[in-house]
Amino acid sequence: MLFRRFVTAARAAAAGAVFGAVALTAGCGSGEGFDPDQWNAPGQNAKVGSVLIRYAHIAEPQGQPWKEGDDVPAYMWLYNKGPEADRLVSASTPAARSVEIVDAGGDPLPQGVTLPADELQELEPGRTHLVLRDLRQVVRGGDFVKLAVRFEKSGATTFNVHSQIPVYDQSPSPDR
Numbered sequence: 001m002l003f004r005r006f007v008t009a010a011r012a013a014a015a016g017a018v019f020g021a022v023a024l025t026a027g028c029g030s031g032e033g034f035d036p037d038q039w040n041a042p043g044q045n046a047k048v049g050s051v052l053i054r055y056a057h058i059a060e061p062q063g064q065p066w067k068e069g070d071d072v073p074a075y076m077w078l079y080n081k082g083p084e085a086d087r088l089v090s091a092s093t094p095a096a097r098s099v100e101i102v103d104a105g106g107d108p109l110p111q112g113v114t115l116p117a118d119e120l121q122e123l124e125p126g127r128t129h130l131v132l133r134d135l136r137q138v139v140r141g142g143d144f145v146k147l148a149v150r151f152e153k154s155g156a157t158t159f160n161v162h163s164q165i166p167v168y169d170q171s172p173s174p175d176r
Helices: 002-026
Strands: 044-048 051-058 072-080 086-092 096-102 113-115 119-123 129-135 144-151 155-163
Touching (some): 072 086, 072 155, 086 096, 113 119
Antiparallel strands (some): 051 072, 072 119, 072 129, 086 113, 086 144, 096 129, 144 155
């Protein structure tokens, strides 16, 4: 349990550091001192047009693998380094019947997600994110799944995303 808290705290600290760096440089016009092409968060990374995709992953299974029929959250950070707004309009995967873009409450966003110019948009738990609906296969922690994303201006790309490996309780076994 302590290890899991450490991992959660480490992820939060890393996300805070990235967000802080983006926030500090967002008003710098030319982005002097911040090179988004060198921004390399953990998880799967990709680029399409002016959009950088970072930390793309499927949520870790809780206690057992994701099963056929499950609805599974997927997360990523999107950074639009272009001069004008773009929009994530759809996503798909052969591993699920459909992929929805949903808001923090889980309601579908049929218009997608707007990506303002030179800003970071985090698709994370408790925020807008993707949901793989009705899995067609078992997905274990560490498995990879093909994911296609399409942006209004930047176009589409397909890449592999992994299901995070569960972090199990590292406490010692009780004495017998």
